[in-house]
Amino acid sequence: MADEVVVIEGDGIGREVVPAAVEVLEAFDIDFEFVEAEAGDAVKEATGEALPTETYETVADADATLFGAAGETAADVILPLRDAVDSFVNVRPAKAYPGVDALRPETDVVFLRENTEGVYAGHEDRLSEDLSTLTRVVTASASRELAEYACEFVGDGRGPDGRDGFTVAHKSNVMRETDGRFRREVLAVAEERGVDADEELMDAFATKLPLDPSQYGVVVCPNLAGDVLSDLAAGLVGGLGLLPSANVGHENGLFEPVHGTAPDIAGEGIANPTAAVLSAAMLLEHLGHVEEGGRVRTAVESVLSDGPRTGDLGGDATTEEVTAAIVDRL
Numbered sequence: 001m002a003d004e005v006v007v008i009e010g011d012g013i014g015r016e017v018v019p020a021a022v023e024v025l026e027a028f029d030i031d032f033e034f035v036e037a038e039a040g041d042a043v044k045e046a047t048g049e050a051l052p053t054e055t056y057e058t059v060a061d062a063d064a065t066l067f068g069a070a071g072e073t074a075a076d077v078i079l080p081l082r083d084a085v086d087s088f089v090n091v092r093p094a095k096a097y098p099g100v101d102a103l104r105p106e107t108d109v110v111f112l113r114e115n116t117e118g119v120y121a122g123h124e125d126r127l128s129e130d131l132s133t134l135t136r137v138v139t140a141s142a143s144r145e146l147a148e149y150a151c152e153f154v155g156d157g158r159g160p161d162g163r164d165g166f167t168v169a170h171k172s173n174v175m176r177e178t179d180g181r182f183r184r185e186v187l188a189v190a191e192e193r194g195v196d197a198d199e200e201l202m203d204a205f206a207t208k209l210p211l212d213p214s215q216y217g218v219v220v221c222p223n224l225a226g227d228v229l230s231d232l233a234a235g236l237v238g239g240l241g242l243l244p245s246a247n248v249g250h251e252n253g254l255f256e257p258v259h260g261t262a263p264d265i266a267g268e269g270i271a272n273p274t275a276a277v278l279s280a281a282m283l284l285e286h287l288g289h290v291e292e293g294g295r296v297r298t299a300v301e302s303v304l305s306d307g308p309r310t311g312d313l314g315g316d317a318t319t320e321e322v323t324a325a326i327v328d329r330l
């Protein structure tokens, strides 16, 4: 049966980089059924809804979704979409490539961020004119599920350099109950599975990562910490145009570049398609096309090292020229 892949370009450069990623997927002899759907500012302007019910349902029923970016409506779109695919982990690789200027060229780290709870699932309250509060949610079940995913991830050799262990970052010395639970459950699963896991306080991690990223491979984090620390790692590798991400669910998944709509360059045909194309590689792997996903990565690396490059990487090639070069090297 064909894999049903929903394609949502969204706004801004999403309209340029998502078609590029689809072109790469189409280069393979895989039976995809692409279904186009709408979300974001443009559809909100037209219909009043940033995420039409039809889009939500199409995404929920599909095998995977490739998403570009949404502008002002980003939170109204992406949070429900993560829910539609039942995502429990956000996978954020940050890898520096030869030939691309990076603050830390040796960076090759994959963040596995808890995607359903923490402070993002907490409830904010204004209790008085002086006092606002936030509750934080941590369950053993979500912590264990994330840890199980991490064990499989490194067990399958998907960690940088095939590393077979992971690091858990937390702040359980202060948040003894919530991060204490998170830490305990993650480490317990690793031990049950016979997987090497070490731990790091997240503030110490934030210092040590930029000083020497080579000491880390796969990093497992609570939701907010994963958000912040993966952005920190993004800063080490040379540009938003390179960074893919995956919201992985039990059956389904949502794959999207880390960057937004880039209104400053939207519509000019000069956006870097790499982040979207690498998101498509993650989508391929998620659907079991592991060999093809690897071929996309290799082609992207080859183009980054000596092929045409877009303006953000100091070149003057268009989105289409870079995409054609990637397809050519598949």
Ligand code: ATP
Pocket: 012, 013, 017, 069, 070, 071, 072, 240, 241, 242, 259, 260, 261, 262, 263, 264, 265, 270, 271, 272, 273, 274, 275, 310, 312
């Ligand atoms: P949004 O609110 O949608 O996130 P933004 O203004 O924050 O929009 P981003 O998309 O986050 O814009 O991009 C930040 C900067 O990085 C912009 O200057 C943008 O041009 C650049 N940038 C982001 N993605 C790419 C890309 N794929 N190719 C080239 N430049 C990019």
Ligand code: MG
Pocket: 259, 260, 261
């Ligand atoms: Mg942005």
